[in-house]
Amino acid sequence: MKRLTERQREKNRDVQKWETNRMLTSGVVTQTEYDEDFEEVNEAKVHLLVHNIIPPFLDGRILFTKQFEPVIPVKDATSDMAVISKKGSHLVRTFREQKERKKAQSKHWELAGTNIGNIMGVEKKKDEEDSAVNEDGDVDYKKDKKFADLLSDKNTAVSEFARKKTMQQQRQFLPIFAVKEQLLSVIRDNNVIIVVGETGSGKTTQLTQYLHEDGYTNYGMIGCTQPRRVAAMSVAKRVSEEMNSELGEKVGYAIRFEDCTTENTIVKYMTDGILLRESLRESDLDNYSAVIMDEAHERSLNTDVLFGLLRDVVARRQDLKLIVTSATMNADKFAEFFGNVPVFRIPGRTFPVDVMFSKNPVEDYVDAAVKQAMQIHLQGNPGMCSAGMCSAGMCSAGMCSGTRDILIFMPGQEDIEVTCESMGERLASLEEAPPLSILPIYSQLPSDLQAKIFQKNKDGVRKCVVATNIAETSLTVDGIIYVVDAGYCKLKVFNPKIGMDSLQVFPISQANANQRSGRAGRTGPGQAFRLYTERAYKNELLLNTVPEIQRTNLANVVLLLKSLGVQDLLQFHFMDAPPQVRSVVVFYKLLCAALCI
Numbered sequence: 001m002k003r004l005t006e007r008q009r010e011k012n013r014d015v016q017k018w019e020t021n022r023m024l025t026s027g028v029v030t031q032t033e034y035d036e037d038f039e040e041v042n043e044a045k046v047h048l049l050v051h052n053i054i055p056p057f058l059d060g061r062i063l064f065t066k067q068f069e070p071v072i073p074v075k076d077a078t079s080d081m082a083v084i085s086k087k088g089s090h091l092v093r094t095f096r097e098q099k100e101r102k103k104a105q106s107k108h109w110e111l112a113g114t115n116i117g118n119i120m121g122v123e124k125k126k127d128e129e130d131s132a133v134n135e136d137g138d139v140d141y142k143k144d145k146k147f148a149d150l151l152s153d154k155n156t157a158v159s160e161f162a163r164k165k166t167m168q169q170q171r172q173f174l175p176i177f178a179v180k181e182q183l184l185s186v187i188r189d190n191n192v193i194i195v196v197g198e199t200g201s202g203k204t205t206q207l208t209q210y211l212h213e214d215g216y217t218n219y220g221m222i223g224c225t226q227p228r229r230v231a232a233m234s235v236a237k238r239v240s241e242e243m244n245s246e247l248g249e250k251v252g253y254a255i256r257f258e259d260c261t262t263e264n265t266i267v268k269y270m271t272d273g274i275l276l277r278e279s280l281r282e283s284d285l286d287n288y289s290a291v292i293m294d295e296a297h298e299r300s301l302n303t304d305v306l307f308g309l310l311r312d313v314v315a316r317r318q319d320l321k322l323i324v325t326s327a328t329m330n331a332d333k334f335a336e337f338f339g340n341v342p343v344f345r346i347p348g349r350t351f352p353v354d355v356m357f358s359k360n361p362v363e364d365y366v367d368a369a370v371k372q373a374m375q376i377h378l379q380g381n382p383g384m385c386s387a388g389m390c391s392a393g394m395c396s397a398g399m400c401s402g403t404r405d406i407l408i409f410m411p412g413q414e415d416i417e418v419t420c421e422s423m424g425e426r427l428a429s430l431e432e433a434p435p436l437s438i439l440p441i442y443s444q445l446p447s448d449l450q451a452k453i454f455q456k457n458k459d460g461v462r463k464c465v466v467a468t469n470i471a472e473t474s475l476t477v478d479g480i481i482y483v484v485d486a487g488y489c490k491l492k493v494f495n496p497k498i499g500m501d502s503l504q505v506f507p508i509s510q511a512n513a514n515q516r517s518g519r520a521g522r523t524g525p526g527q528a529f530r531l532y533t534e535r536a537y538k539n540e541l542l543l544n545t546v547p548e549i550q551r552t553n554l555a556n557v558v559l560l561l562k563s564l565g566v567q568d569l570l571q572f573h574f575m576d577a578p579p580q581v582r583s584v585v586v587f588y589k590l591l592c593a594a595l596c597i
């Protein structure tokens with residue numbers, strides 16, 4: 001601390017006195033001395049009664065946590081991929097800085113509304129009118145087009161597989177068709193079964209139809225849950241075509257804010273959140289004769305809660321069939337959870353996918369993905385063309401096995417935007433580069449733009465879809481035969497320090513990687529380029545993603561379970577119970593929420 005001279009101290013005292021005098025004179029303060037004796041004889045006493053309400057389910061189970069570190073869903077936090085995921089992409093940072101600089105500049109020159117602007121007579125531009133806002137200022141949410149309207153045209157076949165085979169032949173080509181009768185007989189004999197098969201074997205699109213053909217729709221609907229909205233919508237569209245019906249009639253879908261079903265609907269695809277909410281109204285799900293929980297290995301929070309609920313529903317309802325589909329790795333765990341139920345394995349895969357790993361660790365996954373996609377686009381792959389006459393994805397002889405589209409997996413919206421922009425810039429800087437239609441897709445994108453990935457491009461221009469993991473499961477984009485996998489995804493993790501969930505980038509799991517590669521071999525043989533080494537795949541990636549229930553804030557689930565009428569939360573059947581300490585924190589938080597239960 002700096003020592004003050006006596007003279008300086010005297011000066012400070014003077015200044016302080018002067019300030020006090022000014023404040024007293026101005027009336028801002030009325031006294032400068034504090035009365036520390038608070039005992040006022042005449043003051044009325046207020047008695048405050050505090051109730052310590054402890055909900056019965058919490059009785060004796062309250063602990064204070066000492067865990068202040070977030071749950072990190074990675075195998076080794078010091079591994080190359082984990083470190084890179086924390087650092088993020090350099091290219092994204094550069095783009096962000098450029099954007100911010102441009103924004104600041106444009107603001108600097110925006111004179112309208114400032115004093116100097118007024119003097120110069122610069123008029124302020126009117127804010128762009130939002131077309132969804134009506135004259136009264138209310139927002140008309142229905143004005144936004146529904147996904148069903150956007151997909152109203154019949155899908156145009158792109159691949160040779162889809163063009164040359166009839167719908168019936170395409171269905172019969174799938175691996176699941178060879179085991180249809182055995183599968184149906186196992187379903188007849190068991191109320192719960194686990195179905196396991198390679199990506200593209202036909203679980204999502206065929207199971208519902210087989211159950212319908214076997215008469216299960218005579219006494220109820222067949223429901224099929226999907227972890228993602230876009231998958232639910234696009235699969236419903238495909239199955240409606242296979243069943244030769246309008247989307248929303250025999251086959252429909254329901255997602256949040258959009259219900260595309262009628263009273264004639266017998267096959268309903270929906271997100272797992274929708275089924276969860278339906279079970280709020282109808283706890284035994286009486287409308288359904290069969291429920292298929294698709295892509296259960298994704299282990300979203302809703303799926304895990306549904307697992308617990310449906311386990312009880314099938315015990316109560318002998319006529320309900322529950323089919324859980326999964327990737328190979330989790331099957332036995334699921335079977336055990338439902339009481340050692342049979343696991344049915346579908347042998348074979350639709351089309352082969354060549355998986356290629358990066359030779360060296362990749363520092364900047366966005367830059368590497370752009371380079372890889374450009375290489376595919378510019379060099380083409382004559383080996384993949386049945387006529388051997390095309391060089392860049394478009395067959396001049398018109399004999400190519402379809403335009404050969406590319407799908408890039410990125411962790412989040414910003415990475416996607418930068419990938420698209422960077423590819424656009426690099427293409428523009430090349431002379432006579434073949435045209436490329438670059439299409440982003442992420443959950444926040446408006447439906448009309450999302451639907452674009454399913455539409456065929458005019459003149460056979462190659463498509464390059466840049467997606468988050470919403471395109472990872474159940475999605476078939478006809479024509480995609482190249483997958484570029486950056487190796488990262490965004491996951492929600494609970495941070496006990498701030499008491500909230502946050503979205504962070506982490507390396508994917510091996511299960512994610514296999515799902516991603518699987519998108520390349522749906523309608524023809526494909527190639528998957530993984531932008532990480534084979535060693536990293538084996539040593540740095542978890543086998544499966546840590547279930548959401550184990551890494552996120554449970555407060556909402558606990559409230560949901562209470563609203564579903566689950567009395568004893570600690571007795572609820574979780575496939576993987578939330579970590580003890582964190583769940584107790586949440587339960588403790590519920591003390592406050594208990595008043596609203």
Ligand SMILES: Nc1ncnc2c1ncn2[C@@H]1O[C@H](COP(=O)(O)OP(=O)(O)OP(=O)(O)O)[C@@H](O)[C@H]1O
Binds near residue numbers: 199203474
């Ligand atoms: N829109 C489509 N256009 C052309 N073919 C399609 C379409 N949708 C599905 N298919 C065909 O049906 C096959 C099976 O798709 P389905 O979604 O049922 O597989 P799956 O076993 O559920 O795979 P995944 O687990 O990866 O979702 C695809 O591999 C593809 O050949």
